Each structure stands twice: as structure tokens, then as C-alpha cells.
Amino acid sequence: MNDRSAMSVLDKPNSYIGRSVPRPNAKRLAQGRATYVDDIVLPRMVHLAFCRSPYAHAEILSIDSTAALALPGVLRVVTMADLQDYCTPWVGVLDHLKGIKSAPQWPLANGKAFFQGEPIVAVAATSRAIAEDAVDLIEVDYKELPPVTDMETALDPDTPVIHPELGDNLCFERSIDSGDVDAAFAEAAVVVEETFHFNRHTGVTLEPRSIICDYNPADETLTLHMSVQCPHMSKNLYAKHLGLDEDKVRVICKDVGGSFGLKIHTYSDEMAAGALTVMLGRPVKFIADRLESFTTDIHARDHRVTAKMAFTQDGEITAVEMDDITGIGPYSVYPRTSGIEMNQVANLTAGPYKHLNYRVRARVVFQNKGVMCQYRGVGHPIAVAVGEALIDKGAAALGMDPAEVRRRSFIPDDAYPYTSPSGAIYERQSHRQSLDKLVAVMDYEALRREQRVLRERGIYRGIGFASLIEVTNPSPAFYGVGGARIASQDGCTIRLDPTGGITCATGVTEQGQGTETIIAQIAASAVGVAPGQVRVITGDTDVVPYGGGTWASRGAGIGGEAALQAGKELRRNILEVAGAILQSAPESLDIRDGEIVDAKSGNERMPLAELGRLVYFRGDTLPEGLQPELVATKHYVSRSYPFAFTNAAHACLLEVDVETGLVKLLKYWVVEDCGTVINPLLVAEQTRGGVVQGIGAALYEECLYSPEGQMINGSMADYLLPMAAEMPEIFVDHVTTPTETSELGAKGVGEAGTAGAPGAVMNAINDALGPLDARLSHMPFTPDKILRALGKT
């Protein structure tokens, strides 16, 4: 794959790769001219609203919809009995997650409700307001069942089994025992242990889940306008469960107001909209409201981890042992399962380090709360926080600097490719280099001096590190091998238009992260035009090549490589045509800034627009035998490694007000190694946004549930998101270790910020409070918890 000859597109003088090209779509978004699903109005469209279970666990005894149905404007009121013939159930399991089990899930509750907010009855009406009026008139008679909410007791023999047919409340279990863990702990100079709690939180997209399902009974086509990350996956799933011909299902996804992983899952209410459009033969719109988002969007984390780490006297990590339990709600979410987050925790904890002794027991249990599944960072924030907190604790016990313990324990630079004790294979990482750069850019020594001085004045500042690895550029090993029809390959079709402009259709999607910008940069560089001359089309399964969309930080690495190869192919094709027209050898020509030029002198030979004119309209003038091909398609799948692991080093500086328990974030630094940086501006934005979400996990965000399984803070007033006023300045710098698996050399960057921040913030708080003998490991670190740790309340 390595084609880094002297003049590859990466280092050509007119390459746009590595430049901070602004986003062409930013203006549209900023002016409020974007097209979100709710902006789309179709003729004869009806609106859905749902009657949802107020209980976490209940049997549905009866449903009376008479009054709702009588309301003018109400078209249909349906229960699961009405949808039986329109939709088949789904089960969130994958073949390669051995032993994972779950129960069938339906568009509406089928006799029992298993979590608060589960849809029971759907109302289709001519307006959303009328549909909501009708929901208020529906009477459902429930028999409350005992809710299982505490994950720690979910497997106890006297805890009710949520799905009796499954036998118990265990969804999935995994263990790793690598090396000789017991011996390593027995021989250790220092052993540290801690129990961590990771708060259940959720993605909170500004644009909620939104869908319009539009079935045309005449030609049996289904068009889905969705706010989604994976259009082709949705195409497959809606066809499969609605019993339609997959080739007749089209998914269109225009602008997306945030996704963060929560728009890659199958949601009952959205599937109900699919069943209803087939039933009614009319377009059906469903937009989740904020309470529905909080209670029914996937949640994430909610892990309790007890872990210990062994060190030599010299500060080298020799062993890690951990026990993880996570509660995932009543179902493993379809089709990616709710076993993946735990799997990542098991795979990645203390991943940057060279110890070979590693033992994990991890269990995923059912409970009567909202469902949990993949959200930005998937398992990484937990794995990173656990490993990095134990290192800091070990460093304190050894009387060593935490940065130095990391340096001594990193996988050595000459050990790559490297197989971790969990079985993960790393191509090449730059931990030591990244940490050294981090320590330099933050001026670590000066901060430590300042910290000491301020402590004497009663000001408690803390510095927290987090070194991490991130799974990106997934191969089929992630889902495909488990039987899910989720593409890990992606494609790009690129064409030269008669105007000389380039149109590029890609299977990766734009969620607001800048995919369209980087695809344009790559295509522009590969062909030889300015990015402004490239128009990128995403999110329409009738138009773009079959692809996986946005997940596991794959857009740049996978979609970008496909665009690069497609662009190079188009360039070859253009030069072949140009050579024939200009009677020059194609190798003697180049394309620069939209012109065919003489490669050596740079002298202009022909604008692309002229070539386009000749090819498209004056084929009669072309040399005999020439059949120009100005469209090229290329696909790319990562095969030589299951994943491209990136790495990063984070540091957080903060101050704890020991009177109020408030944490003031002062500065945050990230040195990121995502391989080739296509657009530094977008990489920095991704990193900062990710760090902010990670800070949210550490300080603010938590889905609070009552013991009865009621979410008690389902509003933006009570569920606290990180906001600009509290965020520190976040400095982003780079070490660049391109992946050798692709010519582009880009790895993903979408999740590393989220992965590192919770651990870095936790370490910084504990560093600040160290002199006061206070320590916290239960996120989020609220003032209440900090004051309790300080013994003030």
C-alpha cells in the first residue's frame, strides 16, 4: 500500500492535506439554513406521538384508546397487536461475542414494559399537537412489577429475572487471564487498589433523534429521511424488519445536529414510524422531544470497576487486575449490542503500558433502566481513567513523579508491532514522544513549582495526566465477523464535471465533524484542484457508494483513503485524456489548481473546464479510439490490522475551592497522534469537543434514577452539560505517526478527547486534594462529593 514516492499527494506543493481549510458548510449551519429532518415537510405527512410507560417494569393489563381515536385529526392509534404483521422483532446479539444474550425487542411494548419511557401506544395524527392531545386521552392499565435497578445485585439469586426466558439477568461476560498475575502481585514492590464508579450519562444531541418514513405502496419503495450516522445500515435494518425489498429502501440524511454514537442504533419509536408508514401509505414523521431523548436515547458508561495495579520499586507496572460490572438496561441494543463497551474496557485498560500480566472479569447485566450502548469513546473513558488513576496512586506510593512512572512503563518504541495482554495488536504508537512533548508545552516543572507555592496560601491546584490509546479505522473484526451487516469498508465515487468542477460521493457521513471538508481536501489534492471546486455528497444511499458511515472514528482513515484512491484514479484518467488531446505523454503532465500543466515547467496547457467541454460535448473532436472515463470509484477496507490504534497524552490543570467544593478548570493540553493530520483546525475542534464531553462526564453529566427506575433529571435544567463558561482553554498539539496500512496514513481522532478527559480531570482533582488526604473515584465529581471527601459535610 505504500506509495510515498517523491511526489505523493501528501507532500505535493499544492496539496491541501495538512492545511486548516475552513468548512464549506459552516456558513449554512451558522445562518440557520441547514436542512434537518424536522425541516422537511412532505405532502400528506402525519405525525407520531407515543404513550410511554411511566413504570420501569410493568405488565400492560389493558389499553383504552377510544377517546384518543375520536379526537378530530387522529388517524390511527396502534398497539403492538396492530403492528404484529408489519414488523418483526430484533435481538441485539453478535456471533463473535460468545454467550451474549438478549430478549426480542419490538416497535411497541409487547405485553410488558421493561423501562420507563418504553413506547406502549403510537398515535398518528395530522399534527404533532393533536397527536400529543390524543396521547393524553389514552388509558393504560398497568400492573407494576418489581424493578431491577441496582446492577450490583442484578445477578443475586433473589433478584427477579427481567426476561424469564433468558434464565438470568446476565447479558454477557468476559474474562482475560494473561501472564502470571498472582505471581506478579506477590512479587510487587507496591500494589494499589481502588473502586471506581462511572456515571451513566448520554449523548444529548442538540438535534434529537428524528425520522420521516415515507412508504409508496405503488412501487413498494420506502424512503427514510433520518438523522443518522449509518445510512446503509439503516437501509438494511428497515428492509429486514419491515419485510421490504432492501433494494427499494433509500435512506437520505442531510444535516445532522450531533450524533456522538447515539444515532447508530435501532430505536423502537423510529421502527414504529416505519411500520406505520407501511400501514398508512403516508409519510410518517417522528421527532423525539427532550424528555424522550433523555429516557430513550442510549445511555453509556454506568460501570463499577474495582482494579489493582502492581509496580516494581523502579516504578514499572508489572500487572493489572480488574473486575468490571455494567448495567445496560433491559435489552442489548440492536444491532451492535451492549457488550461492546465492556469489551473495550477489558481490551484497553492500561493499554499504553508494557506489563504482560493482566486479568479481567467483566460482566454486563440487565436492569430496568434506559438502554445503554455505544456513545463517543465507547469504553475508553473508563479504561483510561482506571489505568491512569492507579498509576498516579502508585506513583504517590512510590514517591515518584507520575509522568516518570508513565515513561518507565510505556511499551518501548522499538517493540512495535506489539500485542497487548488483552490481545490487541498495535501497529505503532508514540507514547513517550507524546508525553515528552506534553510536559514541554505545558511547562510541567513550572506548574509544579507554582502548585507548591499556592498550596502554602491555601490554594489547591492539581495536575492530572492521562495517556491513552484509541481504537480507530475498524476492520470487519468489529461487527462484520459477528454477523452484522455493518460495512467497515467504504467507498468514494469521484467525477469531473463539464465545468471542470469535481463531484465526490462518499459513504462516510457528515455529523457536523467536518467529513465533507476533509473529503474535499483529499479529493482536491489527489486530483489537483482547489477544495472549493469539489462538491461532496454524503448521506444518500441511492447516490453514494455502499459504506459504513460514521462510527469508531473511521471517516478520515477509511473514507479518506477511498477518496484519495478515487481521486488518484480520476487524475490518471484525466491525464490520459489530456495527453491524447495535447499529444503529450500523460506522465509529462500534471493537474494544478484546476489546470492541466506541463509537469516540469508548470506552464498551462489546458483548463479542466476545456477538457470537460471537449469530453462531454465534442467527443467528435477527440483522438480516435479514446473513450474517456471521467468517473472513478474506489473502496477501501482496513485489513492488515483489526484496528488502527492512535495514542494521545492529556493533561489537566485545575483548582479546587475546598470551601465550596467547586472545581475550576484552568488549562487543558492534548498531544494527539492520529497519524496524518488532514486538517489541523478540524482535528483540534474534534479534540476540544471530545475533551469537553469528557469533562462533562467527570464533573457534570449523570442520568439520575430513583430506586424504582425513574429517571429524575430528564431535562436540560437538571441534567448538567458542560458549557462554555466553565471550559478551560484547550491546547492541542501533535506527534505524527502515520499508519502504514494506508497511503493517506490517517487514523481517527473523533473520540480520543472524550477518552482521556475523565481520567485526567479525576487525577487532577486527586492531585489537588492529596495534601488534604481526600480522594475521589466516583464520577461525576460534584461539589457535594468533593466536600464529603474533604470531611466538610
Add this chain to the structure above:
Amino acid sequence: MRLKPRAFEYVRARSLQDVFSVLDAHGDEAKILAGGQSLVPALNLRLAAPEIVVDVSAVEALSGITVVDDVLRIGAMSRYIEVATSDLVARHAPMIARAIPYIAHTAIRNRGTFGGSLCNADPASELPACALALKAVFNISSSAGERKIAASDFFLGTYTTALEPNEVLVSVEVPLTGPGSLFYFDEVARRQGDYAMAGLAARAEVRGGVLADARLVFFAVSDMPLAASAASALLEGKAPGSFDAEVVCEALAQTIVPLEDLTTSSATKLHLMKVLTRRALTDFAGKEA
């Protein structure tokens, strides 16, 4: 489930008379719309489902900030932003000017109103505590006539006031701050603009070198703004800085059991009340010096 309000009738009042006629006709089923920063979300969430909404934003009698004799009169319809930028408020009721930036965010402060906040009576709101600390008087009108209610009689509980369904708050009168007046306003909130975990509006006067008429009023710790009278009484007749703040804090602990919220325990709230009290007393002592 809840995105759109239940259908309601809307009336834009041009005069107090218009307001009275709606309130008299519909009683409990009518809601007054001022800035809409609390009512409109409540409507959309169907937590409020009135038959009729009467918009008072064009009622002249509710607007204006003026000094009348020895009081500052703030029209109920005054937007937060108007109050925050008013020279009269800054001069005569500086505590209010200090408090308003703590209320939510700019967009909300551009729409939300002074009177709306008081009538909404959210126990975590800043202005009810200021009104209590400053001994504000509420001018109330209805078709039956006018009456005045002292701030200490106005707030009855969470979202509950002494207003009758047929009454409207017209304006609030605050005694002009005089020479020797001290005030302190602060709150502890997890994010800028959030409802506080605990807040304190404190005022006192220095007469003849000693504190008089001291009032410590806490918010976000009970079902309404809470005047800590026992603790406040300990300040009377003492020179600022001459007493032990811990004695005052102990009086708080003896007399007040704060209500917890979703993420803050009662004990933490009490601790924060003490922290705020110490800071206020230190501030008073510093100003005197």
C-alpha cells in the same frame, strides 16, 4: 411525548383593565404571560395547560423604573436586562444590579422580567431573596382595587405566592439604599447561570458604628427565600468585624435544615450557607474598615 402545548386562547392586553377582565372571567384557568421564560417551557411540556394566556408585555402600567419619594419603583414588566443596566437601580438598589447577572443567560435575561421572576416564586431564584432582604413592597392590582403586600408576606412556598387568581403584580417598591448601607450577594452554582446550590442576599446598615437592621436571606435552600432571623439577630448592635462568624454559623445550624436537591445534600447546603455567611461578614468588616 411533549413538544407542543395544549391549545389555549391568547389575548394581548393593552391595559390593566384588559388583564383584569381576562382574570375575572377565567380565574385559575388564565395565566399571565410576561417574559415567558418559565411559562412557555411549562406550556410546551404540558406542565401548565391554561385555557387562556394573557400577554401583559404591552401594558404600559407595568413598565418603567422610577424613584418615587423614598422608594425605587420597578415595573413588573421590566426585563432583567433593563433592570441590570438601569442607573437608578445601580444607585438605589445595588444588590439587585449585582444579583441579575447570576440569573440564567443573556438570551433569557433579554426576555425574562423582574415581576415574572417574583410571581413565579422559584425558591432557587435570586430576586425573591433580594426582595426579602431589601424589604420590598409589592403593588398588586385587580378589578377590586389595589393593595400592597410586604415581601415577607408575598412568598408562600414553591411557585406559590399571596397573589389571588384575579390579581396582577404591577410594580415593586424598594426602599432607597442610604448612607451606611452594606449589602452582599453571592451564590454557589455548579455552572454559570445555573440555579444555585445555595445563595445569600445579605444587607445591613451601620448606624453609630454598629450594625442595624441586618438581614441574611438565603435562597435555593428551602421552599421559598429564607430569612435567617436568629442568625441575623446576632449581628444587631455589633460593630462589623467585632464578632465571631462561627457563632452566626452555629445559629444557622441550630435553626435551619435546608432542603436537599438532586445532587446536593442538606448537610452540604448548610455548609455552603455557612461559607457564604463567612464571606458576607468578612466583606462587611472589610467595607467598614
